[in-house]
Amino acid sequence: MQNSTTSISNIFVSELSLWMMLLAGIFAIILANGNTRKQEDNGLLEIMQARCVGRFAPLLATFNELILINGLTTILIGSGLNILNLTGSNGTGNWLFASLIGVAGLLFGSLTILLAQVSNNNSQNLTFTFGFFTLFYLLFVGKMVHPKWPVAWLTPFSVVRKLSIYQHNNFGPILLLFVLGLALFGIGFYLASIRDEGSGLLPSIAGRKTLPFLRNYPMLVLVNQFESSAVWIVLLFIFGAMYGSVLGSIQSIVKGNPLITEILQTQANQAITSFLFVISLVFAVIATVPGILTIYKLRTDEKRGLIELIYARPVTRTTVYLANVLIGMAISVVAFVGFEMGIFLTQQATLKSPLKLSHFISLIWANGLSKVLCLA
Secondary structure, three states: OOOHHHOHHHHHHHHHHHHHHHHHHHHHHHHHHHHOHHHHHHOHHHHHHOOOOOOOHHHHHHHHHHHHHHHHHHHHHHHHHHHHOOOOOOHHHHHHHHHHHHHHHHHHHHHHHHHHHHOOOHHHHHHHHHHHHHHHHHHHHHHHHOOOOOOHHHOHHHHHHOOOOOOOOOOHHHHHHHHHHHHHHHHHHHHHHHOOOOOOOOOOOOOOOOOHHHHOHHHHHHHHOHHHHHHHHHHHHHHHHHHHHOHHHHHHHHHHOHHHHHHHOOOHHHHHHHHHHHHHHHHHHHOHHHHHHHHHHHHHHHHHOHHHHHHOOOOOHHHHHHHHHHHHHHHHHHHHHHHHHHHHHHHHHHOOOOOOHHHHHHHHHHHHHHHHHOOO
16 A cells, blocks of 8 residues: 555645645735725725725625635645546545635635735735735744744634644534634724725835935836835745755655656756756746836826826837846846745755755846846
8 A cells, every 4th residue: 555645646736735735815905905995095995985985895705705706726636636636635635725725815814804904005915914924934944944943823824734634534623724714804804994994004104205326217117116126036036945845854854865866867856956947938928027017107107198108208208118127137036036045044044964055146147147148
C-alpha cells in the first residue's frame, strides 16, 4: 500500500493549498473593492441611489456576489478533484480542500468591505487591504521558519497546517474562518451605517500647502501612480516569497527520488535553478503589466480631457510621452526585482544550501530587463 505522505494527492495539497488561498484572496480583494469603494469614488453609487435603491443595497449585493462566486468556486474545485480522483485522495478531503479556497475568498472579501468603510478613498483601501494581506503571509512564513512563534495564530493562512486534508479531514478551522468572515462583514455593515458617503472613518490628513517637487510633470505621474504601483510591487514580492518557500520541497523530491534524478538528469540545486528560470520568464511578463497601465494612462487621460490641463502649462508632448514611458519601465523593473528578492529572502530561510544573490541578479538581467524594454 502506498504511503499517504508520499501520495500524489498529499503533494498536491501541500504545494497548492497556500497558492490557491492567495489567488482566491487577491481575486476577492479586487472584486470587493471594485464594487464598493471604487464605485463610490467614481460617483456610480450616487447615481444608483438616485433610483429606488436602499442605502445598503450595494453593500449587500457585493457580499452576496462574494458568496455566490466563492460558492461556485468551491463546487467546481470539489467536483473537479472528485473527477480526477488523485492517488491517495478521498471525497471528504476533496471537498475540504475546495471549501478552504472558497472560505478564503469570502474572508478576504469581507475584510476588504470592512476596510472600505475606514479608508478615505479607493487607493487607500487597496493599500490597507494588501498591507494586511502581506502581513498575514509574512506571519505564516515566520511560522515556517520559527515554529514556536506566539503570533502565528493571527494569520488565516495558518489553517493550512491544521486541516490534515486526506488524513483526518478537520473541518473545524474552515468553520472558524467562515464565522470570522461573517463577523468582519457584520462589523463593516455597522461602520457603513455610521459614516458619511464619500469619506472614511479615518481622519483625512491635510497635505502640505507647497510641494516643490510637484512643479514638473514627471513627478506628478510618479505621485499619481505610487499607490497602484506599490500594490503591484507588494503582490509580486508575495508571489516570489511563496515560490521561494516551496524550493525546499523541490530539492527534497529530487534528492529523495533516484528516478526523478535520472529522468531530469540533474541534481537538486540544478533542478531549482531550472525551475527559477522558467518562473522568472513568466513573472517577467507579469511585471510589465503595471508599466503598461502607466503608459496607457496617457490614452485614458486624453479621453477624460485631463491631458489638456497639462498642456495648458509649458509642457511639451515629448516630456509627457517620455515621462510615462520611462516611469512605466522603472515601475516594471522594480516590480520584477521585488519578485526575485521575495524568492531570494525566503529561500535563504528554507534551503540548507541557498542560492547566492548573484544568481538572482543574473535572472534580473536576463529576463526582467529584456521584457521591460519591450514596453518602449
